[in-house]
Structures are given as C-alpha cells and as structure tokens.
Amino acid sequence: MAGAVFGDFLAAGREHLEAAVAVRAGKVTPPSAIAQGLARLVTVMSRYCDELAPCDEAEASGRDDLHPWERAAIDAGTALHIAAGCLRRAAAQAAGDPVSGTAPQRARQLEAAATELAAGRDLLHTHLTVNPDGLMADRSDWASAVTSVPVARALANEIGQWSLRLAPFTAWLAGSAAAYARPDGPGQAVPASVRTELATASQWLQAAGAAIRPALDADPVRPADAELLRAIPAGTVPQRRPATAAEPVSELCDGITISASRLRGSTRDTADRARWSPGLTSGGWQWIAQAAAVTSHLSEMALRALATRAGQLPGPPISEAQLSNAADFMIGMRAAWHQVDRLWDVMITETRMLPTQAMTDASDLVLRMGRLVWDDPHWTPARSRRSALRDPAALAPGTGALATVVAAVHQSVDALARVAQADMEAVEAAGQAGRLYVPTRSLPADYDIPRPFATAPVSRCQALHEAYRAALDTTIQATRALGELSIRAGTPSKALALARAAATAQSRRRGSQPRPDDGIPGYPPPLSSTLFTHSRAATGRPGPVEEAIRAHQVSDPVMLMRAAAIDDAARRLILQAENARPASSPPDIPRPANSAAQLAAQSFPRDPTARPAAGRQARAAGHPTSSARRLTHRIN
Amino acid sequence: MAGKPRVYRARAGEVLAGRMRSPPVITAALVRAEGRRVLVKQMELVRQRILSADGVPGVLSAGWETFELVMAVTAVSADRSADMYPAFTFARGSAVSGRNAIAFAPSMPASYAPSGTAEPVTGDAYQVADAVAALASALSARLRDAAGRAADADDRAACENAAGHADQISKLLAQRG
Numbered sequence: 001m002a003g004a005v006f007g008d009f010l011a012a013g014r015e016h017l018e019a020a021v022a023v024r025a026g027k028v029t030p031p032s033a034i035a036q037g038l039a040r041l042v043t044v045m046s047r048y049c050d051e052l053a054p055c056d057e058a059e060a061s062g063r064d065d066l067h068p069w070e071r072a073a074i075d076a077g078t079a080l081h082i083a084a085g086c087l088r089r090a091a092a093q094a095a096g097d098p099v100s101g102t103a104p105q106r107a108r109q110l111e112a113a114a115t116e117l118a119a120g121r122d123l124l125h126t127h128l129t130v131n132p133d134g135l136m137a138d139r140s141d142w143a144s145a146v147t148s149v150p151v152a153r154a155l156a157n158e159i160g161q162w163s164l165r166l167a168p169f170t171a172w173l174a175g176s177a178a179a180y181a182r183p184d185g186p187g188q189a190v191p192a193s194v195r196t197e198l199a200t201a202s203q204w205l206q207a208a209g210a211a212i213r214p215a216l217d218a219d220p221v222r223p224a225d226a227e228l229l230r231a232i233p234a235g236t237v238p239q240r241r242p243a244t245a246a247e248p249v250s251e252l253c254d255g256i257t258i259s260a261s262r263l264r265g266s267t268r269d270t271a272d273r274a275r276w277s278p279g280l281t282s283g284g285w286q287w288i289a290q291a292a293a294v295t296s297h298l299s300e301m302a303l304r305a306l307a308t309r310a311g312q313l314p315g316p317p318i319s320e321a322q323l324s325n326a327a328d329f330m331i332g333m334r335a336a337w338h339q340v341d342r343l344w345d346v347m348i349t350e351t352r353m354l355p356t357q358a359m360t361d362a363s364d365l366v367l368r369m370g371r372l373v374w375d376d377p378h379w380t381p382a383r384s385r386r387s388a389l390r391d392p393a394a395l396a397p398g399t400g401a402l403a404t405v406v407a408a409v410h411q412s413v414d415a416l417a418r419v420a421q422a423d424m425e426a427v428e429a430a431g432q433a434g435r436l437y438v439p440t441r442s443l444p445a446d447y448d449i450p451r452p453f454a455t456a457p458v459s460r461c462q463a464l465h466e467a468y469r470a471a472l473d474t475t476i477q478a479t480r481a482l483g484e485l486s487i488r489a490g491t492p493s494k495a496l497a498l499a500r501a502a503a504t505a506q507s508r509r510r511g512s513q514p515r516p517d518d519g520i521p522g523y524p525p526p527l528s529s530t531l532f533t534h535s536r537a538a539t540g541r542p543g544p545v546e547e548a549i550r551a552h553q554v555s556d557p558v559m560l561m562r563a564a565a566i567d568d569a570a571r572r573l574i575l576q577a578e579n580a581r582p583a584s585s586p587p588d589i590p591r592p593a594n595s596a597a598q599l600a601a602q603s604f605p606r607d608p609t610a611r612p613a614a615g616r617q618a619r620a621a622g623h624p625t626s627s628a629r630r631l632t633h634r635i636n
Numbered sequence: 637m638a639g640k641p642r643v644y645r646a647r648a649g650e651v652l653a654g655r656m657r658s659p660p661v662i663t664a665a666l667v668r669a670e671g672r673r674v675l676v677k678q679m680e681l682v683r684q685r686i687l688s689a690d691g692v693p694g695v696l697s698a699g700w701e702t703f704e705l706v707m708a709v710t711a712v713s714a715d716r717s718a719d720m721y722p723a724f725t726f727a728r729g730s731a732v733s734g735r736n737a738i739a740f741a742p743s744m745p746a747s748y749a750p751s752g753t754a755e756p757v758t759g760d761a762y763q764v765a766d767a768v769a770a771l772a773s774a775l776s777a778r779l780r781d782a783a784g785r786a787a788d789a790d791d792r793a794a795c796e797n798a799a800g801h802a803d804q805i806s807k808l809l810a811q812r813g
Contacts, residue, residue: 283733290729294722301718341729345707348736352797370722381722382808383765439739453739 003238006120007230010158013116017041017162020109021169031177031194032094037110038170039087042080042205044117045159049077051121052152054508057565058573068215069149070508073156075211075558078565080163083204087170090197094177126235140235141264141418144506145228145499152507154229157221160212167205174198207557224498231495237265240360243367246377249395252368253408257493259364260415266358267422274426275433282436283353285423286344291362292416292471293337294381296478298369299409300330301389305373306402309392316399317489318406326485329478333413336471343464347456348437349430358419365412372405399489407491410482414496417475424468431461543567678705679767686771686778692791695782696744699798702775703735706768706805717761724761727768727808734801741794743786762811769810776802 020037052073053060060066060074127146131137138144145151177195238258247255274280307323310316370379372395376387396402430436436456440449447454483497542550546563554560682702689698707728714724738744776799783795 283736286732287729290725294725297718297721338725341725342711345732348739352737352740353733366722374719381726383720383723383762384807384810384812386719386723 003236004123004234005230006123006232009116009120009123010230013113013120016109016113016116017165020106020113021165031173031198032091033104033107034110034173035087035091035094035194035198037107037114038166038173038201039084039091041110041114041117042084042087042166042201044114044121045162045208046077046080046084048117048121048155048159049073049080052156052507053077056569057562058569061562061566067149067507068218069153069156072160072212072215073152075561076156076160076163076208079204079208079211079557079561080159082561082564083163083170083201083208086197086201086204090177090194090201093191093197094194123234124232127232140268142232142235142499144503146232147506148499148502149505149507150222150225150498150502151229151232153215153219153221154225157212157216157226158229160209163205163212164209167202167209170198170202170205174202203557204561207561210557211561225502228495228498228502231498237262240364243364243371247368247371249372249401250404252372253404255368256365256372256408257411259361259368260411263358263361263365263415264418266356266361267418270422271425271429274430275435278351279354279356280349280426280430281351281353282344282347282349284356284359285427286341287353287359288362288419288423289337289340289344289471291359291366292419292475293334293341294366295362295369295412295416296330296334296337298366298373299413299478300327300334301373302369302395302405302409303327303330305390305392305395306405309396309402312393313396313399313402317403318485322485322488323406326478326481329474329481330413333416333471333474333478336467336474337416340464340467340471343460343467346438346442347460347464348439348453349435350437362419365415369409369412372408403489403491406482406485406489407493410479410486410491410493410496413475413482414479414493414500417472417479420468420472420475424465424472427468428461428465431456431464436461436464543571545570675709675764675767679771683771683774686775689778692741692743692782692786692795693745695778695795696738696741696791699738699775699779699795699802700735700744702771703731703738703798703801706731706772707735709764709768710809713761713764716764720761720765723765723808727805730801730804730808734798734805737794737797737801741791742788743791744794765809766811769806769808772802772805772809775799776806 052070054066054070055063055074057074057078060071066074124146127138127140127143129137129139136147174195177198238261240262241255241258243255270280303323304327307320307327310318310323311320367380370381371377373390374387375390375394376385379385379387396405427436434455437453438456438460440447440451440454443449443454443457479500482493483500485491486494486497543564545566546560549560549563682698682705686695686698686702689695710724710728710731714721714728779795779799779802783792783799786792786795
C-alpha cells in the first residue's frame with residue numbers, strides 16, 4: 001500500500017529548498033520574485049510553529065512551566081513571523097523593478113518548497129478537526145501521534161533546520177540585491193530598503209534556527225521521532241480492495257494492511273451511534289468478535305510458520321523464539337475474543353444483524369489471513385476449502401518477506417485492538433441506552449416479565465464489558481509484542497508501533513484546551529486608548545520594549561525576538577481593547593499609573609485618529625460578553 | 637440459555653469410563669466412541685423433531701432447539717482441529733443469528749421451553765461437522781416450507797431469515813460446500 005506520507009512532502013520540499021539556496025558565486029539576481037517566494041515559504045514555516053506552540057510569546061514570557069520544545073516553537077514562530085514580514089515588505093518594495101517580470105528558477109524552487117511544505121501541513125490536518133466548541137478533536141487514529149511530543153520535537157527541529165538553511169541564503173540575497181540595485185546595475189528602480197529588509201529577515205531566520213538549540217540540548221530529537229514524522233500518512237481511509245484469487249504473499253500482505261486501515265477507520269464514533277442506530281446490532285458485534293477470534297487463530301498459525309522459517313534462514317532479523325513468543329500472545333487473545341462471542345449468545349439488540357462496513361473489512365481480513373496461512377488461493381472459512389498449511393519457505397522465502405508478513409500480522413492485530421476499544425465503548429453506550437436485551441427465560445424465576453425478552457440486567461452488561469476489557473487488554477499485549485518485533489525487524493508497520501508509543505506523550509497546543517475569555521468581568525478597562533503603532537511585525541521597526549532592551553546593549557537574538565513579540569502582542573491587545581471600549585468612557589484622560597503594565601501602556605505612542613469606532617455602540621447598549629462583542633463587531 | 641438440561645446429556649462417556657476402570661488410552665477411545673454415539677442420537681432426535689413439527693409454531697420451536705444444539709456442538713468442536721476452527725466459529729455465529737431470527741417471529745410460542753441442552757460432545761471434528769451440516773440442511777428445508785405456508789409476513793420473514801442462517805451453517809461445515 002503506497003499512500004502519501006508526510007515524509008514525501010518533506011523530502012520534495014527539501015529538494016526544492018536545496019536547489020533554491022545553492023548559491024552561484026557572482027550571480028546578481030533580481031530580488032522581487034525571490035523575496036516573494038521566500039516570504040511564502042517562511043510564512044508556511046511560521047504556521048507550523050504556531051500550531052506547535054501552546055501559547056503566544058507574550059503569555060509564554062510569564063510562564064515557567066513550558067517544555068523546552070514548547071518554548072522553542074514559540075520563539076521560532078515569533079522570529080519566523082517577523083522574518084516573513086520583512087520579506088513581504090522587501091517583495092512589495094522591489095515589485096516596481098521592471099526587470100523582475102519573470103520569476104527566476106530560484107524563485108520557482110522556493111515557491112515549490114512552500115507548496116510542498118503547505119501540502120505536508122494539510123496532510124497533518126487531515127487527522128484533526130475542530131469540534132463545535134472550537135477545540136481540536138481527533139479525526140483519525142493517527143491524531144494522537146500527530147499531536148505527540150516526539151512529532152512536535154521532530155517538526156520543530158525540521159523547521160529550525162530549514163530556517164538555518166534559509167538564513168545565509170537570505171543574507172546572500174541581500175548582498176545580491178545591493179549589487180543589483182547599484183546605479184550602474186540592472187535594477188536601478190529597486191530601493192535600498194529592500195536590501196535592509198532582506199538583511200533583517202536573514203537575522204530573524206538565524207534567530208529562529210537558534211531558538212531550537214536550547215531544546216535540542218535539553219531534549220534531543222531521537223531518530224525514531226523523525227522516522228515517525230516522515231511516516232505519518234494522510235488521514236483518509238483507503239479504497240477497499242476485495243480479495244481475489246491467486247494473490248501472491250506480498251499482495252495478500254498489502255490487502256491486509258488496507259483492510260486493517262479501513263477497519264480502524266470504521267470504528268470511529270461508533271459509541272455515539274450505538275445509543276440509537278439500528279445499524280449497530282448485537283449480531284454485528286458478535287460477528288466481529290468471531291472474526292477477531294478467527295484472525296487471532298490465523299495470526300498464531302502465521303507466526304508459528306514464520307518462527308519455523310526464522311530457524312531455517314541465516315541471520316533473521318527476529319529469532320524463532322521471539323516469533324514463537326509473539327504467537328503465544330495470540331492464544332490469550334483468541335480466548336478473550338471467544339469469551340466475548342459466547343456472552344453475545346444470550347444478549348440481543350432490538351434489531352437483527354445488518355451488514356456494516358466493519359464486517360466487510362473484517363471479512364476481507366479473515367480471508368487474506370487465511371490465504372496467507374493455508375496453501376489455497378481460494379481459501380474461505382468453509383470446510384470445503386480447507387487445505388494443507390502453506391510451506392514456511394513459500395510464506396517467507398527471505399528475511400524481507402518474513403518482515404513483510406510480520407508487518408501484515410501486526411497491522412491486523414493492531415486494528416483489532418482499535419475494534420476492541422471501539423466496540424467496548426459502543427456496547428456500553430448501547431446498554432446505557434437500554435438497547436440490550438436477554439431472553440426472559442435466562443433470568444432468575446423472580447423476574448416476572450410477560451415477554452420473551454427483557455432489558456439486560458446491569459450484571460449482564462457488566463460481564464460483557466469486562467469480557468471486552470479482557471479482549472482489549474490481551475489484544476494490546478499482542479500488539480505490543482508485534483510492535484517490538486516490527487521495530488526490531490524494521491518492518492513496514494514499524495511506524496504503527498512508533499505512533500502508539502508516541503501517543504502516550506501529548507504536546508500542549510493552542511486549541512487543545514479552552515482559551516481564557518478576554519472579557520473577564522471585573523477586569524479594569526485599559527487605561528490608555530493609545531494604538532501601539534510600532535512593532536517589528538507591524539512596521540519592521542523596533543517597538544518600545546525592543547528599544548528598551550537594545551538600550552541595555554543586549555544583542556542576544558532570542559531576547560530581542562521576545563521583546564519584539566511582546567511589542568507586537570501589546571499592540572494587538574491595545575487594539576483589541578480599543579474595539580471593546582465603552583462609548584461613555586472619558587476620552588484619553590491620563591490616570592495615575594500604579595502598575596508596571598500601566599506604565600508600559602502609557603509609554604506607548606498614541607494615535608487617537610486611528611482608533612476604530614465600531615464596537616463602542618454595541619457595548620453602550622448593554623454589557624454583552626466579549627464573544628458577543630466580537631460577533632457584533634464582525635456583523636457590523 | 638442456561639436452562640437445566642432435561643433430556644439429552646452426554647454424561648455416558650464419563651460414567652462408562654469410571655465404571656470400566658480401563659487404561660487411559662482405552663478409556664479415551666471409549667469416551668470418543670460414546671460421544672459419537674450420543675451425538676448421533678442427539679442429532680437424530682432433533683432431526684426427527686424438525687421433520688415431525690406441526691405448523692409454523694412447531695417448526696419455529698424445533699428450529700430454536702436445533703440452532704441451540706448447533707451452537708453447543710460447534711462451540712465444543714471448534715478447538716479440536718486447527719483447520720476447522722474458522723468453520724466451526726462462524727457456523728456457531730450463524731446458529732446464534734438463526735435462533736435470534738426465530739425469536740422475532742410472532743408465532744414463536746412465548747412460553748416455549750427447550751427440551752434440553754446438549755452437554756459437551758466428544759468425537760471426530762469432521763464427523764461432527766458432517767452431522768451438523770446435515771441437520772442444518774434439513775432445518776433449512778423445513779423452515780422454507782414453513783415460510784411458504786406462514787400467513788403472517790413477519791413469520792415468513794423470520795423463517796426465511798433463519799433458513800438463510802441454516803444454509804450458511806451447512807455451507808460452512810459440509811464436506812463439499
């Protein structure tokens with residue numbers, strides 16, 4: 001199965017990046033198109049950092065609980081935002097250059113790198129969604145890997161490396177722009193400020209790269225992190241590939257991977273539907289439990305055959321004993337699923353079994369697992385199709401094939417772990433909704449119910465829940481055992497094991513927790529109505545905090561970057577406060593400052609004419625919440 | 637369906653083994669032989685019940701009992717042979733579905749009590765499969781016949797549905813599918 005993975009976009013983007021930044025000595029380049037491409041690329045990079053950051057720079061400056069990588073993402077993101085602003089201004093100022101009509105190859109490479117990187121970001125987004133509360137929610141079983149610390153580490157490091165690659169190139173571009181814009185050069189119309197903006201952007205790109213270093217020192221990126229990042233697939237369910245006769249082992253393994261992936265996808269949100277949907281039935285759940293038991297049985301046989309083969313092959317990546325040990329896990333798994341199956345004998349939903357997508361995919365899985373194990377391309381569970389076991393040498397002629405079959409077994413067992421979790425939750429929801437029934441005659445004599453079926457007693461529902469829990473536990477144990485084998489053998493399913501391991505450590509991101517309301521009652525209104533007009537991000541000129549830091553002869557780029565971010569955050573905050581200011585407030589009367597924040601606010605340059613008026617009237621009519629105010633403002 | 641067994645019990649094997657005091661190998665062989673005998677007897681009795689069932693309610697009752705017997709027999713037999721495990725497991729599932737289909741029939745006697753529950757049977761997995769397949773085939777024919785004669789649409793649907801599950805059992809366990 002060859003679906004798109006994040007690594008595809010990363011590698012393609014890298015290729016374009018390297019082609020773009022390869023400096024040819026002495027070559028003078030028109031800066032406009034290149035600055036435009038660079039701005040786009042750096043903007044995409046900054047968005048990656050924004051998504052990794054748990055808060056913005058202003059909030060981060062007051063927090064001491066941030067992980068080094070969270071701090072790195074915030075700092076790098078801030079630097080990249082500023083760099084992107086410089087590059088956009090450079091592109092705009094150089095746009096009047098008549099020579100720069102055609103984008104040079106280098107600019108096209110930068111555009112292509114930006115496109116690849118943006119596509120990679122889109123791929124990551126396919127695993128996440130925003131729920132009605134505006135919070136981030138999972139959309140696939142890879143979501144918890146996408147938001148994990150290992151992926152955040154690898155991603156932030158990647159962006160840092162790209163920044164460091166772009167910084168010297170941008171500096172070179174600034175020099176080239178200067179030569180290009182000489183009075184005797186071809187770009188006489190290009191203003192000198194273009195060079196300045198490019199040079200500044202180069203410094204901020206360098207700062208973005210530098211922001212990653214403390215995190216790298218404190219918590220280095222592991223090779224497995226980068227491997228997991230590259231292996232993240234698109235969050236889409238692959239097309240079903242029905243089993244056909246005469247599929248060779250490799251195609252059977254591909255098909256198993258597809259069925260497993262589809263099965264994982266089909267288990268999403270079943271708990272909600274189980275409360276009411278007549279499509280989710282006791283028959284369906286029981287059939288899935290039977291399919292899981294049969295798959296466990298076939299997986300055990302496949303692993304035993306592989307163990308035999310490992311004993312025959314020279315230097316196998318995994319030993320006979322390890323494979324036999326993994327096969328032993330399948331026995332417990334099968335028994336647990338068998339118990340679930342048996343408990344369904346005496347429970348029923350109000351509707352009979354209806355075929356579901358999960359049943360179709362589980363059926364494909366069983367067929368292909370059977371055809372791996374038995375030497376009959378037409379194998380089905382029916383007795384009439386029983387045949388001899390496939391020769392282990394035919395199942396895995398070499399170590400590569402052995403790893404492929406281990407991966408297929410790993411995929412199927414991992415999918416069953418998802419099924420166990422989903423069905424356990426769904427069945428519990430169905431029980432709570434009163435959708436589970438038992439034959440009246442299976443109840444003690446003191447139940448006087450004049451119908452053949454009665455609502456299942458809590459004790460029966462509990463027993464079923466515990467059986468599912470046991471199936472889940474044993475399936476997870478088997479998945480872990482196979483995951484270890486996959487990592488050891490470097491099988492194609494290794495990413496699954498890495499993803500499962502990574503998912504236990506979650507990064508904090510904006511949107512993953514409720515955002516504080518900015519209109520908290522009782523908060524004093526802003527003292528100053530000054531618009532903060534100067535900040536790096538807004539004008540490219542230093543704001544008051546950055547100027548103050550520079551006045552202390554500080555040249556640490558990270559500290560300057562934080563100062564610039566605080567300037568920008570203050571500018572935005574004051575602008576926001578202006579929009580929310582009541583019409584009845586006395587205009588611009590200075591009040592005595594009694595806090596550092598007030599002092600800072602009073603020191604900001606004032607520009608009353610630029611103050612937006614919208615929002616004041618809305619607030620004068622009453623005291624709506626800040627969200628309502630924002631909405632009113634937007635409608636107006 | 638944990639009702640107390642009333643008629644058919646496969647305890648003869650254990651009784652026989654205890655009384656004979658024979659060496660383990662011989663005892664095991666006798667248990668298997670006795671198990672086969674009990675199984676054949678069970679199957680035959682249920683088959684007779686199916687064939688002699690009167691009217692739609694009678695066929696539904698006999699169908700219920702047959703499916704329950706198939707469930708018990710296939711559950712025990714599944715672990716006896718690695719290559720038959722999938723067939724027995726899915727056949728058991730079809731038996732549960734068939735029985736549940738019958739439960740939805742309006743003519744299914746509400747106060748119906750089964751005549752007995754099978755105890756674990758011993759015996760060769762393939763012979764068990766043959767016997768169950770034949771029984772399921774007979775049940776299917778009888779259920780389809782009842783569906784043709786049922787006046788109530790829901791009875792017809794239940795009989796047809798249950799017959800489909802009986803066919804599936806037969807298909808899974810017959811030597812030639």
